[in-house]
Amino acid sequence: MRSADTDRETQERQVAVWRAMAPADRVAQAVAMSEEAFAVAAAGIRARHPDYEDAQVEAALRRLRVGDEAYRAAWPDEPVVAP
16 A cells, blocks of 8 residues: 555655565564554643543553443443543
């Protein structure tokens, strides 16, 4: 799938770099990118809710990650806070 904001040549180079990586390196890169995305999401939660304590930010982030139904099933005693 071609990225909407990347030209074809640049995307082809990026795919070639990923394909040349060892599988463990690709996994490590994916984990790092995922962690960065969650850090950005947490920063957004903190910006929207400056009164939230760390536990509330974590709860809101978990809710975003898994969805409302899974969140309520997995953490039934946790408050449902707005992300």
